[in-house]
Amino acid sequence: MNALLEILILIVALTDFRLLASSRLATLIDTMVFQALALSVIPLSLTAAPWPWRLMTLVLMTLAVKGVVLPWLLHRAMRTVDVQREIEPFLGFSSSVLLGIVLLGLSFLIVRPLPVTASPGAGSLLAGALFTILTGLVIIISRRKALTQVVGYLSLENGVYACGAALAVEEPLLVEMGVLLDVFVAVFVMGITIHQINREFDHIDTDRLAELKD
Amino acid sequence: MIMTLPFSILHWSLALILAPLLPGIINRTKAWFGGRRGQPLPQAYHDLHKLLRKGAVYSRTTTGIFRLGPVLGLAIVMVALALVPAGALGAPLAFRGDFIFLAYALGLMRFTTVLAALDTGSAFAGMGASREVQFALLAEAALLSGLAVLAAGTGQFSLSGISARLWTPDLHQGGASVLLVAAAVLIVMLAENARIPVDDPTTHLELTMIHEVMVLDHGGVDLAFIQYGAALKLWLFAAIFTGLAIPLRTGRPVLDLGVTVVGIFLTAVAIGVIESTMARLRLLRVPQLLVVALALSLAAFFWTVR
Numbered sequence: 001m002n003a004l005l006e007i008l009i010l011i012v013a014l015t016d017f018r019l020l021a022s023s024r025l026a027t028l029i030d031t032m033v034f035q036a037l038a039l040s041v042i043p044l045s046l047t048a049a050p051w052p053w054r055l056m057t058l059v060l061m062t063l064a065v066k067g068v069v070l071p072w073l074l075h076r077a078m079r080t081v082d083v084q085r086e087i088e089p090f091l092g093f094s095s096s097v098l099l100g101i102v103l104l105g106l107s108f109l110i111v112r113p114l115p116v117t118a119s120p121g122a123g124s125l126l127a128g129a130l131f132t133i134l135t136g137l138v139i140i141i142s143r144r145k146a147l148t149q150v151v152g153y154l155s156l157e158n159g160v161y162a163c164g165a166a167l168a169v170e171e172p173l174l175v176e177m178g179v180l181l182d183v184f185v186a187v188f189v190m191g192i193t194i195h196q197i198n199r200e201f202d203h204i205d206t207d208r209l210a211e212l213k214d
Numbered sequence: 215m216i217m218t219l220p221f222s223i224l225h226w227s228l229a230l231i232l233a234p235l236l237p238g239i240i241n242r243t244k245a246w247f248g249g250r251r252g253q254p255l256p257q258a259y260h261d262l263h264k265l266l267r268k269g270a271v272y273s274r275t276t277t278g279i280f281r282l283g284p285v286l287g288l289a290i291v292m293v294a295l296a297l298v299p300a301g302a303l304g305a306p307l308a309f310r311g312d313f314i315f316l317a318y319a320l321g322l323m324r325f326t327t328v329l330a331a332l333d334t335g336s337a338f339a340g341m342g343a344s345r346e347v348q349f350a351l352l353a354e355a356a357l358l359s360g361l362a363v364l365a366a367g368t369g370q371f372s373l374s375g376i377s378a379r380l381w382t383p384d385l386h387q388g389g390a391s392v393l394l395v396a397a398a399v400l401i402v403m404l405a406e407n408a409r410i411p412v413d414d415p416t417t418h419l420e421l422t423m424i425h426e427v428m429v430l431d432h433g434g435v436d437l438a439f440i441q442y443g444a445a446l447k448l449w450l451f452a453a454i455f456t457g458l459a460i461p462l463r464t465g466r467p468v469l470d471l472g473v474t475v476v477g478i479f480l481t482a483v484a485i486g487v488i489e490s491t492m493a494r495l496r497l498l499r500v501p502q503l504l505v506v507a508l509a510l511s512l513a514a515f516f517w518t519v520r
Contacts, residue, residue, distance in 0.1 A: 014510075014513070021506055104512070105516050108519075123520075
């Protein structure tokens with residue numbers, strides 16, 4: 001397993017911990033983007049140097065969507081709803097990090113008996129991907145603000161992308177592009193929804209949506 | 215091993231002689247960031263000299279424990295320092311499981327300080343003691359699990375053995391987990407030595423102090439012992455951190471020793487930079503930082519045993 005892949009997986013795991021530990025929305029968004037950038041390079045680290053043009057297109061498209069468009073949308077949403085940080089999550093930040101440790105252990109435990117042979121180091125990559133997915137789930141479940149939940153959703157998507165990179169080296173370009181388009185549209189719609197929620201209720205705390213009456 | 219023993223003892227002696235320079239280096243770095251010249255580098259030596267000439271005043275409420283605390287603390291940290299290797303150069307003392315001994319020697323040192331603080335019967339000292347112990351609980355877990363990861367990765371059970379195997383080609387686990395542990399040790403170092411994200415060594419507001427408030431009642435020779443002990447403890451952690459973070463193993467004892475000493479001074483500069491660029495965390499946020507250190511250690515653990 002090559003050193004670059006090893007470092008990239010560790011970066012992804014560390015960004016997951018940062019997502020769990022941080023309360024500032026700007027930090028969360030930047031961390032998520034950094035994670036996406038690290039992940040987008042992973043397909044290149046799995047195969048040897050003369051990369052096929054399909055792979056290059058995929059990587060460049062991922063970089064453009066996740067590195068430029070999504071952060072722009074999210075930062076804009078953050079500005080319009082004027083929310084700086086997650087104040088009172090359902091699960092505290094220290095507890096989230098402790099839960100993250102358990103989840104990381106669990107991910108390695110789950111992947112260990114699996115015969116992952118797509119490429120050398122794919123097992124570890126799969127564990128990192130699983131950890132990223134679980135982190136995204138924890139964030140979606142345990143945070144109040146709609147914007148934080150969007151970040152959790154994107155972390156989850158990052159994990160799915162890493163899973164794809166670990167398991168299917170020769171993934172159809174069309175499928176990847178479709179996923180990327182989905183994510184873009186989802187975040188776009190979520191941005192509008194958050195804006196609407198904020199305009200109607202003066203906040204984006206999703207738990208209070210349960211009190212909705214007609 | 216016989217050949218390197220004199221150099222190991224030399225490292226220990228150098229630590230005893232040069233350790234008071236470290237606070238000076240940190241202060242000068244902070245002064246440089248603040249646009250000042252700062253106190254002279256050997257300021258700590260002058261302070262120690264001044265304190266050693268003074269007598270001590272003991273409150274009538276204190277007992278012998280109060281007088282014993284600083285002496286024991288200094289003695290323990292001097293022993294603990296003998297376990298710390300300088301890069302590939304082994305330590306004067308090395309045995310199986312000595313990293314557990316090291317962690318608990320530091321715990322014992324903390325225990326003596328805390329006992330002496332509680333012995334004064336002052337509410338402030340008690341408050342500082344309770345905070346110190348609370349944070350130590352988390353810091354110790356991070357340090358021990360970090361060192362255990364290295365033991366598992368290298369197959370060695372003494373600090374010297376671990377350090378000799380690190381960053382060599384036969385280290386099969388790669389450097390990633392070593393760097394994770396180094397980051398955890400850095401956080402533990404800042405917490406254990408009462409540096410800025412955790413505790414502000416220059417503050418004299420009782421409500422924000424942790425370590426400083428415990429030693430308020432000591433004076434004269436006792437205070438000199440405490441300050442010297444603190445400098446030695448800083449050297450100890452800086453030596454461990456240097457061994458982990460600087461992947462340079464020359465194989466020649468003189469060079470290894472030189473690399474380590476330079477690395478320790480650079481670590482002091484790094485601490486100065488951290489102190490100048492970061493604000494002290496709110497007290498409630500400190501456990502969170504230490505939990506992150508624990509997370510780094512355990513991530514390294516999963517990475518090693520996967």
